[in-house]
Amino acid sequence: MAQWQEVSEKSKLHPKPVGLVLQYGTAGFRTNADHLDHVMFRMGLLATLRSINTKAIIGVMVTASHNPEEDNGVKLIDPMGEMLTPAWEVYATQLANAEQDHLITVLKDLVQKESIDLTNQEAEVFVGRDTRSSSARLSDAVLDGVTALDGRSKDYGLVTTPQLHYMVCCCNTRGGYGKASVEGYYSKLSQAFIQLTKSAPNRTDDQKCLLVDGANGIGALKLREMEPYLQGALKVSLFCDGTGGKLNHQCGADFVKVQQNSPKGINRCCSFDGDADRIVYYYSDDHGRFHLLDGDKIATLISTFLKELLTKAGLDLKIAVVQTAYANGSSTRYLEDTMKVIVRCAKTGVKHLHHVAQEFDIGVYFEANGHGTVLFSKAAEEKIQQLCDDSEGERQGAATLLKNSVDLINQTVGDAISDMLLIEAILAIKGMTVQQWDAIYTDLPNRQLKVKVSDRRVIDTKDAERKTVSPAGLQEAIDRLVERHQDGRSFVRPSGTEDVVRVYSEAATQVTRLLNHLYLNQPLHTGVFTFVCFCVC
Ligand code: G16
Numbered sequence: 001m002a003q004w005q006e007v008s009e010k011s012k013l014h015p016k017p018v019g020l021v022l023q024y025g026t027a028g029f030r031t032n033a034d035h036l037d038h039v040m041f042r043m044g045l046l047a048t049l050r051s052i053n054t055k056a057i058i059g060v061m062v063t064a065s066h067n068p069e070e071d072n073g074v075k076l077i078d079p080m081g082e083m084l085t086p087a088w089e090v091y092a093t094q095l096a097n098a099e100q101d102h103l104i105t106v107l108k109d110l111v112q113k114e115s116i117d118l119t120n121q122e123a124e125v126f127v128g129r130d131t132r133s134s135s136a137r138l139s140d141a142v143l144d145g146v147t148a149l150d151g152r153s154k155d156y157g158l159v160t161t162p163q164l165h166y167m168v169c170c171c172n173t174r175g176g177y178g179k180a181s182v183e184g185y186y187s188k189l190s191q192a193f194i195q196l197t198k199s200a201p202n203r204t205d206d207q208k209c210l211l212v213d214g215a216n217g218i219g220a221l222k223l224r225e226m227e228p229y230l231q232g233a234l235k236v237s238l239f240c241d242g243t244g245g246k247l248n249h250q251c252g253a254d255f256v257k258v259q260q261n262s263p264k265g266i267n268r269c270c271s272f273d274g275d276a277d278r279i280v281y282y283y284s285d286d287h288g289r290f291h292l293l294d295g296d297k298i299a300t301l302i303s304t305f306l307k308e309l310l311t312k313a314g315l316d317l318k319i320a321v322v323q324t325a326y327a328n329g330s331s332t333r334y335l336e337d338t339m340k341v342i343v344r345c346a347k348t349g350v351k352h353l354h355h356v357a358q359e360f361d362i363g364v365y366f367e368a369n370g371h372g373t374v375l376f377s378k379a380a381e382e383k384i385q386q387l388c389d390d391s392e393g394e395r396q397g398a399a400t401l402l403k404n405s406v407d408l409i410n411q412t413v414g415d416a417i418s419d420m421l422l423i424e425a426i427l428a429i430k431g432m433t434v435q436q437w438d439a440i441y442t443d444l445p446n447r448q449l450k451v452k453v454s455d456r457r458v459i460d461t462k463d464a465e466r467k468t469v470s471p472a473g474l475q476e477a478i479d480r481l482v483e484r485h486q487d488g489r490s491f492v493r494p495s496g497t498e499d500v501v502r503v504y505s506e507a508a509t510q511v512t513r514l515l516n517h518l519y520l521n522q523p524l525h526t527g528v529f530t531f532v533c534f535c536v537c
Pocket of ligand 1: 064067277278349371494495497498
């Protein structure tokens with residue numbers, strides 16, 4: 001077929017380094033940008049085939065999100081704005097790793113397995129990119145891949161990851177989800193925010209001001225663009241806005257969450273990550289002590305707000321919160337025991353949380369790192385709309401707040417801008433300060449560390465990554481350490497975005513000492529860290 005000839009010729013312009021093997025990770029491929037040209041071309045091919053297969057537009061976002069500037073990566077977006085379905089992650093890996101002279105065979109195999117008819121088929125792929133210096137050339141490679149298979153493409157250029165998810169969903173629902181442009185995104189969210197904050201007419205100027213750390217990335221650019229649409233309902237002071245510093249370097253949501261510290265000299269504010277799909281809040285108290293309000297605190301605030309509105313509206317909808325193993329034990333306890341909401345635990349990766357959240361009328365999902373959103377089932381949205389139309393008084397007021405919240409939330413994926421506006425609206429409506437929000441429950445002291453190992457794949461996990469299966473003896477060693485600490489909990493797992501093993505631990509206090517003679521005087525996380533090094537390095 002002439003098409004295969006064309007693909008074969010073009011692929012020579014994007015050659016694969018012989019022997020290079022990359023894994024499809026937590027959110028797509030991610031590694032040093034110098035090794036990704038062939039992957040991008042091939043993901044252009046894959047997205048085109050997926051588009052023919054689903055008869056819908058597919059998105060390809062060039063970004064390495066929270067990783068360092070030198071890295072890059074690719075996130076693939078399925079028709080309703082969700083992440084690529086797991087079955088196709090397997091094809092993505094096969095394509096990315098096929099040696100040059102084997103590429104067409106792997107492609108033909110995929111076409112056959114999925115019964116894709118390539119004759120007279122239409123395909124369309126939306127492409128976006130973050131602000132990394134390598135992103136422009138890499139997104140050109142994606143576009144080349146689309147063209148090689150005769151697909152149509154639309155290059156959205158610089159956009160946040162959630163904006164591209166939104167665009168894909170808008171087009172595939174023929175405008176049902178909103179207008180497929182950045183202006184459409186700004187208008188939809190701003191209008192919903194303005195409507196919501198009308199319920200808090202007494203907001204002071206101070207309450208309308210928010211410091212935002214843009215991680216020196218795309219989120220800063222886009223938030224600046226959005227500001228006029230907010231008509232003064234929120235006054236943003238941006239720092240780490242990309243005018244000076246390096247992307248994600250000593251700033252951004254991942255830095256703040258992992259280091260549990262604010263970028264130098266900064267008080268009460270929020271941080272985005274490199275592609276603006278994560279957010280964390282924080283402030284310093286009168287004693288200069290740093291307080292982090294992470295994804296768990298965000299999930300608690302949002303689910304409390306929504307649950308209260310459901311009660312006021314008299315709506316019987318099943319609400320649940322989905323977390324990962326990284327969720328602080330205090331948050332889970334608060335949600336289950338005090339809030340009485342259903343809590344589920346999923347594997348790391350928003351793609352996993354998203355699917356669990358879809359099982360409920362309202363699924364609030366957040367990773368502790370600040371990545372998350374809220375999903376409303378179709379039936380739930382209809383009931384809310386009906387109540388807005390048919391009820392009056394307090395019930396109608398609550399239903400209207402719910403409706404505006406639905407409009408403000410980007411349901412396709414976690415979105416730092418949308419989440420920030422929702423949090424600001426909730427704090428305003430509840431008349432709550434960030435300190436009062438923080439006081440809802442107290443986090444168990446916790447630490448997250450990275451261990452560099454020669455092969456992170458030797459660690460295998462089960463039970464939503466809360467237990468290790470291999471290497472032999474590691475889980476028993478962790479259990480022995482954990483049982484000596486009140487409320488102790490710890491796990492290790494291989495990262496799917498960086499070449500490291502992640503170690504998490506929490507306990508009732510930071511100063512708990514181990515009785516173990518070998519690790520005497522070490523806090524829990526240091527002990528587990530040392531054990532991982534013993535077993536894996
Ligand atoms: C991605 C995923 C997140 C995940 C994070 C870290 O975030 O979308 O769900 O929590 O990677 O994953 P890991 O621990 O496997 O490295 P982002 O913001 O980097 O795209």
